[in-house]
Every structure is written in structure tokens, then in C-alpha cells.
Amino acid sequence: GEDVEQSLFLSVREGDSSVINCTYTDSSSTYLYWYKQEPGAGLQLLTYIFSNMDMKQDQRLTVLLNKKDKHLSLRIADTQTGDSAIYFCAEWASNNDMRFGAGTRLTVKP
Amino acid sequence: DVKVTQSSRYLVKRTGEKVFLECVQDMDHENMFWYRQDPGLGLRLIYFSYDVKMKEKGDIPEGYSVSREKKERFSLILESASTNQTSMYLCASRKGGRDHEQYFGPGTRLTVT
Numbered sequence: 574g575e576d577v578e579q580s581l582f583l584s585v586r587e588g589d590s591s592v593i594n595c596t597y598t599d600s601s602s603t604y605l606y607w608y609k610q611e612p613g614a615g616l617q618l619l620t621y622i623f624s625n626m627d628m629k630q631d632q633r634l635t636v637l638l639n640k641k642d643k644h645l646s647l648r649i650a651d652t653q654t655g656d657s658a659i660y661f662c663a664e665w666a667s668n669n670d671m672r673f674g675a676g677t678r679l680t681v682k683p
Numbered sequence: 684d685v686k687v688t689q690s691s692r693y694l695v696k697r698t699g700e701k702v703f704l705e706c707v708q709d710m711d712h713e714n715m716f717w718y719r720q721d722p723g724l725g726l727r728l729i730y731f732s733y734d735v736k737m738k739e740k741g742d743i744p745e746g747y748s749v750s751r752e753k754k755e756r757f758s759l760i761l762e763s764a765s766t767n768q769t770s771m772y773l774c775a776s777r778k779g780g781r782d783h784e785q786y787f788g789p790g791t792r793l794t795v796t
Contacts, residue, residue: 581723604783615687615773615787616726661725665783673718675725 577674579662584680591649593677595662600643604665607636607647610676611658619647619660649679657681686710687788689774695794702761704791706774712786713779715757717741717749720771720790732757733779764795 579595597605603624608616622629622636622645629636635648649656662674690705708715714733718726718741728741730749738749746768750758757776761768774788 577725608787613692613790615789616775617787618784621784670728671785673726675723 577662577664577672579660579674579677581675582678582680584682585652587652587654587681587683589652591647591652591656591679591681593647593649593660593662593679595645595647595674597643597645597662597664598672599664599666600640602664602666605636605638605645606661606663606665606671607634607645608661608663608673609658610661616661652679652681654681654683687774687776687786689772689788689791691791692789693792693794695796696761696764697796698765700761700764700795702764702793702795704759704761704772704774704793706757706759706776706788707755708757708776708786709755710776710778710786711754712776713754714777715751716775716777716785717747717757717759718773718775719743720773726773729759764793766795769793769795 577597585591606621607619609619610616627638633650637646659676659678661676664672687708696702716731717729727743729747732738732751735754748760772791775785777785
């Protein structure tokens, strides 16, 4: 299909790990992104991965990329209440267009 | 730091009114974008511009127009607002060329009654 797909909701307990999954569409996408949107705010770039990598780690964040399956995931270790937000997966497609998923709303329970 | 600002955080307009949403970026970026964000649909591209006075339709341009008279400013215009245009509108900018990072404004929540 044409869509970047991700599940709409995820709920975890504080201190647990969160894993947000995404499937993208264009096998020739050069960059894949995770954006975070806090309530009432715009999107903030969290991290991105170049398509020739299969993993990127940045403090509590780990991005895994499976190019064969066109699957991207974001793992947040030791999830905190401040991590509650909507997380968007996005791909930089071959036509230089950025395509976004519908967003996953992460709820962190104390 | 790149800063993208939008003229209003919240806006309420009546059906049939002409609505202007303004976006300004301060980093001399070539590319600017307007998206709308609706629950369960994510971000959908309305229009974008890759240079002054240039514009291209995105995925959902119907009912909208844009204006880019200066490099730093990109305006979204609803000629005759309708209730189905009630949404969150997000502006973004990007330098262009090989620079792929896209920066977003805080959004304008528009309600059309």
C-alpha cells in the first residue's frame, strides 16, 4: 500500500520499556524518522536513521531498521511520564516527499 | 536553532469566512510546507513551496491556496472556510538540497463553526 502504518495506541507502566512499531512503503527511502508531538505542540524530531544502518542508539532511544521487511521500531528504555506523547514515524521517499504515519499515542501510567 | 512560528495557536472562524494562516521561519530555508493533522489520519500535505513565488499541490489541496511572496513567509488561505476544514494545521520548513531535516511550527488549531 501507499501508507506508512503504525498502531494508534500504546500504554506502558513507568519504568518499563516502550516499543513503537512502524511499517513503511518505499524500499528506496533514504532516511526514516521518529518525531514526538507533546500535547498542544508541533512535531519535534527525536531521531532518524539512514537506510544503510540497522540500528541507532541515542541515550534511552534505540531505533531498529529491518529493510527487508520495511519495518522500523523505536524503543524507549525506562519510560517516564514525560514520554507520554504522540510518536510519528516518517519516511523520506524516493520522490523527495516525506510521508508520515498516523501517529502512536503513548500513555505512561505511574 | 531553527525557529518556525505560526501566527495563531487557536482560531475560531465562521463558515464562509476567508481565513489566513501565517508561517514564518528564520533560517533562510528554501522549502516550506503546510500539513493538516487529524486524529487517526496523521499528517497530510496540503501544499508546499520550494522557492519564493513557487508552489506545488500536496495530497489534499482542494479548498486551500497558498502564497509565498518572501522566502521566510508561507501563508495558507482558506477562501471560504467550511466545517470539514476544522483541524490542526502545521507548518514546516526544510533547507533543501541534501539537508533533509524538517522543522515544525507549534500548530494552529482552527475551528470552523
